[in-house]
Amino acid sequence: MNETYQKLQKYLDKESALEVALALLGWDAETLAPKQAVDHTSKAVGILAGEAYQTIINDEVKDLLSKLSLPEEQKTLTDVEQKIVKQLKKQYDDMEQIPIEEFQAYQELTAKAPSVWARAKEQKDFASFAPLLEEVFAYNIRFGKYRSKEGQQPYDVLLKDYEECFDAASLDQFFEEVKATIVPLLKKVSAKKDFIQDDFLYQCYDVKKQDEFCRFLAEYIGFDFERGVLAESAHPFTNSLHNKDVRITNHYYEKNLASAIFSVIHEGGHALYELGVADELTMTPVGGGTSMGMHESQSRMYENMIGRSKEFWLPVYSKLQDTYPEQLNTVTLDTFIRAINKAQSGLIRTESDELCYCLHVIIRYEIEKDLFAGKITVNELPTVWNQKYQEYLGVTPADDAEGVLQDIHWSCGNVGYFPSYALGNAIAAQMYAQMKKELPVDELLKEGNLKAIREYLNEHVHKFGKMKNTNEILMDMTGQPLNAKYYTEYLVEKYTSLYEL
Numbered sequence: 001m002n003e004t005y006q007k008l009q010k011y012l013d014k015e016s017a018l019e020v021a022l023a024l025l026g027w028d029a030e031t032l033a034p035k036q037a038v039d040h041t042s043k044a045v046g047i048l049a050g051e052a053y054q055t056i057i058n059d060e061v062k063d064l065l066s067k068l069s070l071p072e073e074q075k076t077l078t079d080v081e082q083k084i085v086k087q088l089k090k091q092y093d094d095m096e097q098i099p100i101e102e103f104q105a106y107q108e109l110t111a112k113a114p115s116v117w118a119r120a121k122e123q124k125d126f127a128s129f130a131p132l133l134e135e136v137f138a139y140n141i142r143f144g145k146y147r148s149k150e151g152q153q154p155y156d157v158l159l160k161d162y163e164e165c166f167d168a169a170s171l172d173q174f175f176e177e178v179k180a181t182i183v184p185l186l187k188k189v190s191a192k193k194d195f196i197q198d199d200f201l202y203q204c205y206d207v208k209k210q211d212e213f214c215r216f217l218a219e220y221i222g223f224d225f226e227r228g229v230l231a232e233s234a235h236p237f238t239n240s241l242h243n244k245d246v247r248i249t250n251h252y253y254e255k256n257l258a259s260a261i262f263s264v265i266h267e268g269g270h271a272l273y274e275l276g277v278a279d280e281l282t283m284t285p286v287g288g289g290t291s292m293g294m295h296e297s298q299s300r301m302y303e304n305m306i307g308r309s310k311e312f313w314l315p316v317y318s319k320l321q322d323t324y325p326e327q328l329n330t331v332t333l334d335t336f337i338r339a340i341n342k343a344q345s346g347l348i349r350t351e352s353d354e355l356c357y358c359l360h361v362i363i364r365y366e367i368e369k370d371l372f373a374g375k376i377t378v379n380e381l382p383t384v385w386n387q388k389y390q391e392y393l394g395v396t397p398a399d400d401a402e403g404v405l406q407d408i409h410w411s412c413g414n415v416g417y418f419p420s421y422a423l424g425n426a427i428a429a430q431m432y433a434q435m436k437k438e439l440p441v442d443e444l445l446k447e448g449n450l451k452a453i454r455e456y457l458n459e460h461v462h463k464f465g466k467m468k469n470t471n472e473i474l475m476d477m478t479g480q481p482l483n484a485k486y487y488t489e490y491l492v493e494k495y496t497s498l499y500e501l
């Protein structure tokens, strides 16, 4: 091994050890930790997080990275080492553009803002959160300016933090295409309001049995309980320590059967990605999913394209009926499939169905862009928000809690993050179309052979971790960069048939 890299390795090992500890503490805080643990434990978390940061951000690591970036040193590094050096170097270069006092003030702001947001949401009072939100956006606009290359817009800098392959110009085009399909399609679907009956999904479903059935489903799609854990939390999420310990959570509602079922398949999709990262990459800076959009593509493909198909349910629906004979014995598989695919305009992004989902994202994206461009102000957000919901989804929030205050993201400083959610759906559709060309997907699902699908995704996506970016994965797998056509065609075909349009 290159001697300079060997010195860097010590820092990387320490950082990844701290990251494992932080991931575990984070997972614990949301699942098993007792209520009163929060004060002391979060203090410990703060110290460990600071330690992790300083392990990488210090003068010695900076020198090592500069040396390792020289062409003659690069030649002696492996591909993985080169990628790690490149990634860390970029992190340094980005950070150095931001004055340290501003960075610290921003850290303090975003540590405090989520609790102010939570209170404002509880009290349905946007005005009490607006001053902090204004500061969050002001910092992000400034940071974007500091970090932008010549001719680059500040918003593009932030978008690229989450999706390096996309900027506002490419997203504008993508969202226009998606919007042009979904808005009219949703109008047609909404006109057939009571066409699909799904009342039976909202009877009483014993939550212990839901948990058992969801464990079965997780294992059925390939979640390995020898390398993973499933627990309960307020909102389902996935947390990866490394490729031998990936944790997912679920939440059970007695009067909603579909929620937990599709959450476990969704989180299971995220988990399969992390479990599938190659051994040589896990516990390194390139050892996780390549982007948030790519991650969401895996979870959404499992949840929607696979998990809501009739083929998927053919081998397992009788098991669900056996779990709840009273509620489901008279519900046919076809009735069940139609119900779990029902589309309906709503106000809340996280409760949205597959058809409406991207519209929620588009609204947030357009608002962020207009804020960055100075076309609107933070104080105008509730009005702008409500107008857009009426225009795109045909609904108007009764208050700001179910309107502009519904998401935590902005209070945490996650600006530029939302588009990834929509990109995930489109990436998933493009990949699914390709997979269907190469594998008899429907037949495999009917046979209950999820292994072949999992192995295919592992071979083309999972094992690479961050060694390839989103477009490289798409190019190698499908022969083209992201193309929204697959997604729009998928939606049109699905809902035209489902609603007999």
Ligand code: ZN
Pocket (backbone or CB within 6 Å): 266, 270, 296, 299
């Ligand atoms: Zn997800």
